[in-house]
Amino acid sequence: MTALLKQNIAAHTSLSETEMEEFCNLFELKSIPKKSFLLREGEVCKFEGFVVKGLFRVYHIDKNGFEQVLYFAIENWWITDIDSFTTETPSQLFIEAIEDSEVLLISKKDKEFAYANLPKIEKLFRVMTQKTHVALQRRMIDNLSKTAESRYIEFAEKYPQLIQRLSNIQVAAYLGITNVFLSNIRKKIASKK
Amino acid sequence: MTALLKQNIAAHTSLSETEMEEFCNLFELKSIPKKSFLLREGEVCKFEGFVVKGLFRVYHIDKNGFEQVLYFAIENWWITDIDSFTTETPSQLFIEAIEDSEVLLISKKDKEFAYANLPKIEKLFRVMTQKTHVALQRRMIDNLSKTAESRYIEFAEKYPQLIQRLSNIQVAAYLGITNVFLSNIRKKIASKK
DNA sequence: TCAAAACATTAAACTAGTTTAAAAAATCAA
């Protein structure tokens, strides 16, 4: 049940077998049906999650009612609102299942326990946060410098397995454009081929 | 000499006096004159830095020659290319002093030493990276959802001490707009008052 | 299986932001 999780952790850092067992036992499996929420705006995020099956979107709704997707998470990805989780303040984000999903959750308390008792876990999450941060820096630079068209092309190339599971509305909300404009871009690309 | 650094660290985590001393002794002070570089594209970033005096810009130059500012760093801020530093690959960034500056630098080797021998340091950098990541997530959402005008207004409100030390060209490169358009925005705001 | 809902496309008018270039203002270096 936690095989994928163990594999994911092993890719980031090396734990002994007992450390791995002890840490993974802190997780609990939860099923989230399509269109239901793991987290809503205003709630304090009390978990960190690892997607075993399915697809989530993590997004914000601005004061005009527009949604901005911070990221998607499929199998083998982590999800949380790191801000709300660490500061224990109400979240500004929604985490919604786009497909029927299964996620392994660790509570704040158990994660603190792991930090205190399994020193390598501190390192694991430092390394993971660093990697996530680097990826977001790259995306920030891309958003500052590239047109929506090339951002779309690169997103489609980088995550081909993801894009076919997403609606254009969701992709547009990730790219920071309207779905109408995304439709224009797709038409333009298709006509080039 | 390291008083500001100690204060900054203490704000993130609690170290004993000896831990603090031992860690801070790993840093070396370096002066960087205005317009010179702490890091250039293509170099491997071998340090993590803490700004004691002055002002830096961390930026990328895209293939069309346009500069995108990832962030600025004044007194009491940390600077590095976390990607290049951790993966030991050539950097895609420039770090340039905008004013005559002084930084406290710790080498990769000494930071690894600290991670290995001062367990709380692992936590310190996990917490700092998390905070930096949260700030970047907020900026990402703002860039996806807000107009350049409100991004400018909010930047000016959030960092009043910074904006008066920066040229419009640099602010525009941070906001992701041209300096011509920033000039229009400033004119519009000024006429409203 | 069919009606309703959600999604994708198209078009046309619009606005936010760019480009180029030139002039004015500020800063820098000798």
Add this chain to the structure above:
DNA sequence: TTGATTTTTTAAACTAGTTTAATGTTTTGA
């Protein structure tokens, strides 16, 4: 202090992306 360089502003033509609304297409759920 002055000439050179950099920065800021202005203007005008342009392009990337939005808005609204209508139409067609796909998905959903009872």
